[in-house]
Amino acid sequence: MEEPKGLGISHDNNTTLDLDDRECPAGWVRVRIEDSWFTVERDFLMRHSDYFRALFHSGMRESQQDKLQLKGGVSARGFLIALAVCRGENPPLVHPDELVDAVECAAFLQVAPLVRHLCDIIDSDNCLLLYQAAAMFGVHQLFHNAALFLCDAFDDLKEVAESTIPEELIEYSQTLSPASYVAIGHHTPSIELLNDSFRVVCFLDEKQGEWKHLTDLPTLCSTSRAGVAVLDNRLYIVGGVYGYLKDTVDSSHCYDPESGIWTTLPGPQQPRCDFTMFGHEGHLYAIGGEVQNKFISSAERYDTSKGEWTFIQHAPRPVTSAACAIARRRMFVCFWKPPDTTDIYEYVPSDDQWTLTTTMIRSQSYGHCMVSHRDNLYVMRNGPRDDFLRCLMDCYNITTGQWTAMPGLYINSKGSLFTATIRGDSAFTVKHMLTLEYTITSDGWKPRRQMKGFAKNGSLWACLLRLPKTGPVTPHVDEEGREVEISFPDSDGGFPEAMQPL
Template sequence: MEDPDGPRIFQGENATLDLVEKEKEAGWVRVKVEESWFTVERAFLARHSNYFSALFQSGMLESEQKEVYLKGGVHARGFLIALAVCKEENPTVCDPDELVDAVECAAFLQVPCLTEHLCDIIDSDNCLLLYHAAHIFGLQELFHGAALFLCDTYEDLRETAEATIPEDLLRYSQSLSPASYIAIGTHSPSMEQLRDSFRIVCYLDEKEEEWKHLTNLPTLCSTSMAGVAVLDNRLYIVGGVFGYGKDTLDGGFCFDPESGIWTALPGPQQPRKDFTFLGHEGRLYAIGGEFQKRCVATAECYDPQKGQWTLIQQAPRPVTSAACAVARRRMFVCFWKSPDTTDIYEYTPLKDEWKLATTMTRHQSYGHCMVAHRDNLYVMRNGPCDDFLRCLMDCYNITTGQWTAMPGHYINSKGALFTAMIRGDSAFTVKHMLTLEYTISAQEWKPRRQMKGFPKSGSLWTCLIRLPKTGPIEPQVDARGKKKEMPLKDGKEGFVDDIL
C-alpha cells in the first residue's frame, strides 16, 4: 500500500531530483507498517501522534532515521485511517476489522484526533464493537463514550449486548446515568413573595411516561428570549428579558444536576436577547440576537473555568433566534432569510472563522429548529402559510453535501414541532398535550411511542442532561458561604427525591 502521492519527481531548472533526496531535505520519513510503506512529513506525525512526537525528540538512534518500522500493535489499514483523519478527510469506517484496526492504531500511536473521530462515529451499529475494543486496547475516552451510548440505548441493544459483551462491561455501562429529556417553560423573573409554581425545570420519566419536577428556577432567572444550553452536563441560562419594557437581563445562571444547586455567572460583554446559544468543546457561544431593538451580528464565547466572555468573529450577518447544532464536533448555525432561503454556516473555533456550508431554498413560513444525528443535520420548518401547522423536515449530510426532503408531516394534534433533541437513534419532541419519541432511520423519523405532554402551554426550551442516580441532594453553600437555592417540591422547600 504505497503512498498514493509517490513516487514523485521534482523538477528544477537544471536537473531532476530524486524523490528520496527531496524528502530528506523537506524532513520526510518513510514509515513501514506490515508490508506497506507510507511517506509522511515528520512534523505532521509529531503534531498528531504522541508516539511519534516522543520518538523524534528522544535523541535515540531511531529518532534520526529516515525509515521507521512499526512492529506489532498497528496494522496498515488502521494507519491509513489515522492519516486520513489527521488530514481532516473524515473517512467512512464501517467494516468491523477496520474499526478494530483504527482503535488499535489510536491506542498504540496515541492519536487524539483519531480517538475523537471514533467517539464521533459511535452508533447503534458499531457501539458494542467499539466498546469492547476500547476496553481491550485501553482507549479510555472511547470506552467511556461507547459506555454512555450503550447506557442511553440499552433497551434497543439489550439482546445483542448480553450475548456479546462481558458482564463486567455491561455492569459498568448500566452504572452510568442515561441522558434525560429536560423541558423548561418561558418565564420572566419573579419575586420571593410571589413564587410562580410553574417556574420549574422538569425531566421526562420514561418509565412512567410523564414529566416530573427537577428543580425551581432561581428567582431572578429569565427564560423569556434567553439563551439556554448544556455544557459538560451543566444547564446554562443566560440573558433574557424582564419588565414591561422587555429590558435585557445582564447575567445568567448555571445548574449542576450532581449537587442540585444554581450558581450565578456574568452576562456577555454585549447584552443581548433572542440570541443563539450553544455549548461546544468546553465553551459557550452566544451568537447574534437583539440589543436596544436592533438585530446584531456580534458573537462571543464564555470560558466557565475562567468565568470570562471573549468576543469572537462576528456572524456573517445580523440574526436572531438562529437554530444551531453540533455534528461530528462541527458547529453549524442556520441563518434564515424570509421567506424562502436558509443559509447554514459553520463556525470553526480554532480558526475563529465562519464559512458557508450550504444553502436551502424551500417555500416556508417563519420558524424552524435544527438537530444533528451522526453526520446529518435535520432542519425543521413550518409548512406553507396556508398550512402553518404542518411541520416539514429536510436533511443535509455534511459528508456528501447533499440535501434530502424527508417524507411525512411531523405534527401532533395540538401544533407544529418547534423543538427536538437527539439521544442515540431517537428523537424526542414535546408540546403541551403530547411528548413523542421517534426512531431515526435513513429515510424518515418513525413514531415510536407517545407520552404525556409538558404541563404548561407556550414555548419550551429542551435539552438533555444526565441526572444522578443517587438519593436526596444535601444543601450546599457557595464559595461566599451563602446557602444555595434548593429545589422546591409541591410548593415547599425540600430535596429532589424523584430524579430517577
C-alpha cells in the first residue's frame, strides 16, 4: 500500500501510517481506512474528533477494541489531512480532490480543527468548491464562511459562480451583508455642547466611491493614541488620551453595527496609550504602549464573554504603536529596532509565549504597517531619508519562511500608504485625500480603482464591518409572530441528512 499522493505531510509520535496489520501498543488504536492502516493515540483522536470521543466513551464493543475499520464517509487521504492539521501542520491543499476529501472527513469524524483550517484557507481559487462541498456534507461553519467570502468577492466570481454552483447557493450568499470598509477619525473627548465634526465613524460607499456617515463616536470616547480593533463584527475602541495633560482614558467602547448601539466596557488594568490592539477568537489583545512617557512591554487580554482583562506574557521588549496582523489564525507583531531592523514575533495564546518568527533588515525612515493575505504578511514602510514619499513593501510567507521584496508603490504628497485593510483579494489604502483599491497578485499589488479620501485631519484607522443592508436587523417572524430560523441549503435546497457513525 502506498501513502496517498500529493500531500507534504509528516508523521510524528502521535501517528504512524503502516503497510500491514501489525500489533497495536497500549493506549493506541489501529484505524483501517480503505487499504491504509493508521496507528494513532486514543487520546489524540478523542481530543480532536467528536466522532472518536463519542465512540470511545459509548461503552459499545468497538470502544474497547484496538482495531477499527471505517467504511465509507472518509478516505485515507482525508484522514491523513485531518491528522496533519490536528498536529498543527499546514498541509498544502491545492487539488480539488484533496479539498473534497478534507471536507468529507471533517463532517464524518467531526474534526473541529480541520473545519477551522478549511475556513482559514478559503480564497478566490477554492471558494466555490468549498462552498458546494460544505453544503453537500453539512459542515455549517465552513458553509457560512464560504458564503461570506463569495458575498464579498461576488463581482469577481460572479461569472464562474453562475456557471458552476446551484442558484440557491448564490441566492443564499447574496442575502448576507458584505464586509464594508469603515474609517474612524481623530477625536478626543469634549463637552457635548461642542459639535465636533471629527467625532464620526464613516463607511465607504463603493458604488458612489465616497465615504458616508455611519455613527458618531461617544462623547467620552477617544481615538487619540487609542487601540482600535474589530472582533466578532463589533468595533472596539480602547484607551486613548484626553485633555491638555494627555491623561489616559480608563474606559473602552464597543459599537454593534446590527443594533447601532455603543456600550461602555472596562479599560485595561494597566492604563496605556499608543499600544497595539487586535481581536482574535473571542479576545482583545493590548500589547505594550506608553505610560507616563515611558515605553512598556506589559500585555493584557480581554475576554469578551467574561468582561475581564487579565495580564499575559510580556512582549519581548517595550514597544509602542507596533504593526500587527493575523494570518492563518496566527498573531504576528512587528518590533522595530531603529534604524534598520524589524523583528516579527508570534504570540501563541495556548502557550502564552512569544516566539521570534523572522527578522527583516531594510533601510527605512519612519513607521510601517502590516497586513495579511492568505499565508503572506505584507510589511509596508516609507522610503529612507529623502525618499520618504515612496512606499516600500516586503512580503513574508509564513509557510515557506521566505522574504520577497515587492515592487515599490510611488505616491505624492497627499499622504502615505500606512492605513491598509484586506478584503478577499483586494487591498484598500485610505488617506485623507485618496482611497485606493489594489488587486493582490503574486507579483505585487496592482492598482484597481480610485475613490475619495477620508477628509478628516489627524490620525485615522480603517477596518471592516458587516453592516445591515436596511438598518438594524430584526428577527424573521412567521404569521403568528414566532421567530423563524434560516437554514443552510444543500445542493437540493435543504439540509443534508446527518451522517451516522459506521
